[in-house]
Amino acid sequence: MIKLDPGARRAILESCDALQGETLDWLFRLVRHPSTLGKEQGALAEMERLYRHLGLEPRRIPTVPETLSSHPGWSPPLVDYAGRDNVVAVHTPREKRGRSLTLQGHVDVVPEGAADMWATPPYEPAIRDGRVYGRGAGDMKAGIVSYCMAFEALRRAGLQPAAELQMHAVIEEECTGNGALACMAAMPKTDAVIIPEPGPGLDGYYTAEVGVVWAWVTVSGRPAHVRDMQAGVNAIEAANAIASAFKSYEAEQNRGERIHAAFRGLNHPVNVNFGTVEGGEWNSSVATRCRIGMRVGVMLGNTARQVKADIERLVAEAAAQDSLRGAKVELAFRGFMADPCEFPKDTEIAQLAFRSYAEATGSTLRDYPATGLTDGRHFVLYQDTPCAVFGPDAVDIHGIDENVGIESIHGITRTLALSLAEWCGVERI
Numbered sequence: 001m002i003k004l005d006p007g008a009r010r011a012i013l014e015s016c017d018a019l020q021g022e023t024l025d026w027l028f029r030l031v032r033h034p035s036t037l038g039k040e041q042g043a044l045a046e047m048e049r050l051y052r053h054l055g056l057e058p059r060r061i062p063t064v065p066e067t068l069s070s071h072p073g074w075s076p077p078l079v080d081y082a083g084r085d086n087v088v089a090v091h092t093p094r095e096k097r098g099r100s101l102t103l104q105g106h107v108d109v110v111p112e113g114a115a116d117m118w119a120t121p122p123y124e125p126a127i128r129d130g131r132v133y134g135r136g137a138g139d140m141k142a143g144i145v146s147y148c149m150a151f152e153a154l155r156r157a158g159l160q161p162a163a164e165l166q167m168h169a170v171i172e173e174e175c176t177g178n179g180a181l182a183c184m185a186a187m188p189k190t191d192a193v194i195i196p197e198p199g200p201g202l203d204g205y206y207t208a209e210v211g212v213v214w215a216w217v218t219v220s221g222r223p224a225h226v227r228d229m230q231a232g233v234n235a236i237e238a239a240n241a242i243a244s245a246f247k248s249y250e251a252e253q254n255r256g257e258r259i260h261a262a263f264r265g266l267n268h269p270v271n272v273n274f275g276t277v278e279g280g281e282w283n284s285s286v287a288t289r290c291r292i293g294m295r296v297g298v299m300l301g302n303t304a305r306q307v308k309a310d311i312e313r314l315v316a317e318a319a320a321q322d323s324l325r326g327a328k329v330e331l332a333f334r335g336f337m338a339d340p341c342e343f344p345k346d347t348e349i350a351q352l353a354f355r356s357y358a359e360a361t362g363s364t365l366r367d368y369p370a371t372g373l374t375d376g377r378h379f380v381l382y383q384d385t386p387c388a389v390f391g392p393d394a395v396d397i398h399g400i401d402e403n404v405g406i407e408s409i410h411g412i413t414r415t416l417a418l419s420l421a422e423w424c425g426v427e428r429i
Helices: 006-018 020-031 041-053 137-156 178-186 225-230 237-243 246-253 302-320 348-361 376-383 405-422
Strands: 059-060 086-091 101-106 126-128 132-133 159-161 165-170 191-193 204-210 213-218 272-279 289-298 330-333 367-370 387-391 391-396 404-405 426-428
Touching: 006 137, 006 159, 006 387, 006 405, 020 041, 020 137, 020 348, 020 387, 020 405, 041 086, 041 137, 041 165, 059 225, 086 178, 101 137, 101 178, 101 225, 101 405, 126 302, 126 330, 132 137, 132 405, 137 159, 137 165, 137 387, 137 405, 159 405, 165 178, 178 376, 191 348, 191 376, 204 348, 204 376, 213 237, 213 302, 237 246, 237 272, 246 272, 246 289, 246 404, 289 302, 302 330, 348 387, 348 405, 376 387, 387 405, 404 405
Parallel strands: 101 165, 101 191, 191 387, 204 367
Antiparallel strands: 059 086, 086 165, 126 132, 132 404, 159 426, 204 387, 213 289, 213 330, 272 289, 391 404
């Protein structure tokens, strides 16, 4: 790595501090876009504006199933990709002296849930007690703005990276990862990747992450009037019986001997969640059909394909129960088919992240073995590119009143700016 001149280092950090107000302005603009699945267009257009503000020319990268579906990192999509192209921008130096880097983040967010339970509307960002509230504020629009402001801080200091720098704003991190895969496949490989995903109530460095499989079970029963309910097969009750079959599986997967060393100390790293249910037609009719959606975690050492086979077996065994006789059970896999991943701390980009964070904040990044997942797996598993995943302190992501710490955002911006400058080197504008 190229050693930073002390004067340049000081100028970069001072620029970061001067950008605090602009950082929040751009975060608020992004949060105001309700970029749930299939509705990311507003946030993507905002990213185009932000990249242009940085003096970069944005480019759209489509997600094309026909060209990507044979890739081992591909997940079966949930909706069509038309009109939802990822956005990237590339900085090219006058003279390439340093190492290339990708800064990546996702613009998609999960649904807000019961909006009436939020203290302030989920897409009207608000500041309370030093934190920004809003859906996606933490996961992970703050991280995206931080990497953009880190680049802007160099510019304000009269500097720019002395190596190629790619910025990716992607879709579907929350359900497939296919947006990240599309950008990775379309763009030249860089020497390292940084993804500023949020930490769990602290500034955390992702040391590992589980894989995830999404599955959908549809049960068709035999309808009847409630007065003759014994003659029917209730699809909702049948679906519940299938769901209960996964309790013992979940317990088995969390047995101590099955837990990878990267997750030691966590009591329950592999989770089986039933997140959606649709079913029934009338309170006084035996339900004809019910569909449940599940998310099953995959421990390091296991694979998504093996867990898929486990799900197929468990559903088949449950469907053969006497209580489900007469019911039709269908199983489909759409959404995540994602393998677990480890992010070693001994890579140069990881060591730089820890060192830069200590200098930028006076504190230490905390290790975080994640029971969720990120787009970082693509770069590590399928491109052999070292990837550092770390980000600001966020609370209640995927929940009610999601929020992120303002001081933490600025600390991550300072960290990213120092990491960017040292990894890529700098040249005068």
